[in-house]
Amino acid sequence: MTNKYMYFVANWKMYGNLSSLNTLDKVIKFSKSKEIKGGRLIYCPPDTLISSFATKFENCQIGIGGQNCHESKDYGAHTGYVNCRMLKNIGAHFVIIGHSENREKGENDKLINLKIKSALEAKLKVIFCIGETLSEKRKKKTYSILSKQIKIGLNNIKNKSNIFLAYEPVWAIGSGIIPKSNDLLKTVEFIKSKFIGKIPKVLYGGSVNPQNINNLKKINNIDGFLIGGASQNTNKFIDIVKKTYS
Ligand code: 13P
Numbered sequence: 001m002t003n004k005y006m007y008f009v010a011n012w013k014m015y016g017n018l019s020s021l022n023t024l025d026k027v028i029k030f031s032k033s034k035e036i037k038g039g040r041l042i043y044c045p046p047d048t049l050i051s052s053f054a055t056k057f058e059n060c061q062i063g064i065g066g067q068n069c070h071e072s073k074d075y076g077a078h079t080g081y082v083n084c085r086m087l088k089n090i091g092a093h094f095v096i097i098g099h100s101e102n103r104e105k106g107e108n109d110k111l112i113n114l115k116i117k118s119a120l121e122a123k124l125k126v127i128f129c130i131g132e133t134l135s136e137k138r139k140k141k142t143y144s145i146l147s148k149q150i151k152i153g154l155n156n157i158k159n160k161s162n163i164f165l166a167y168e169p170v171w172a173i174g175s176g177i178i179p180k181s182n183d184l185l186k187t188v189e190f191i192k193s194k195f196i197g198k199i200p201k202v203l204y205g206g207s208v209n210p211q212n213i214n215n216l217k218k219i220n221n222i223d224g225f226l227i228g229g230a231s232q233n234t235n236k237f238i239d240i241v242k243k244t245y246s
Helices: 018-031 047-056 084-089 109-121 134-138 142-153 181-193 234-244
Strands: 006-011 039-044 063-066 094-097 125-130 163-167 202-205 224-227
Touching: 006 094, 006 202, 006 234, 018 039, 018 047, 018 234, 039 094, 039 234, 047 063, 063 084, 084 109, 094 109, 109 125, 109 142, 125 142, 134 142, 142 181, 163 181, 181 202, 224 234
Parallel strands: 006 039, 006 224, 039 063, 063 094, 094 125, 125 163, 163 202, 202 224
Antiparallel strands: none
């Protein structure tokens, strides 16, 4: 059993609509109960729902985040985008940056670095995603890829106290496959070894579910989980938190 302060981040990706708000009553109740122990819940719905989630979570401790942002801190002619000031303005406290689903569409480490800087300037906490692809893993490049993503992604950012890292191996996302416990322990240790002074929190993401959480929770250098599919089902999300603390 752990008593650690852990973060449970729900990444809803491009799912959810106004009727999804009804499913949150249960999680709000849970967040106010003793069962939550040392856990902090954070929801990252699509931008269209952030404002409604903020209203819904008004009287509880559940955090809210965006799933991406434009790199500019200023308003401008960027059709289809929102920046971090806008996210903050509608109630977000966090933003996910560098998710592999966006890296796959061409976001590179330099762009991610600009996005992280603009998020910090807007006083949002950043959930900075890193992770290797299956072919990089097969070529034994995991550590060099992670080093590069961290180095360029956090270039010229001195104060890292509002940055969480989320290690999400691309091959583990949505596949039902998770890394071997010992590999994951070592990779998280490697990520933390890249920092001097205050070590950022490191979350794990990729196929986290109520079945595998019993193994994942034993990896004692992980500070929380970034959960995709299973987080859209309130019962599963709550179950993951409860099992982490049981
Ligand atoms: P799944 O939990 O659906 O594998 O997604 C993980 C993820 O991408 C969270 O950001």
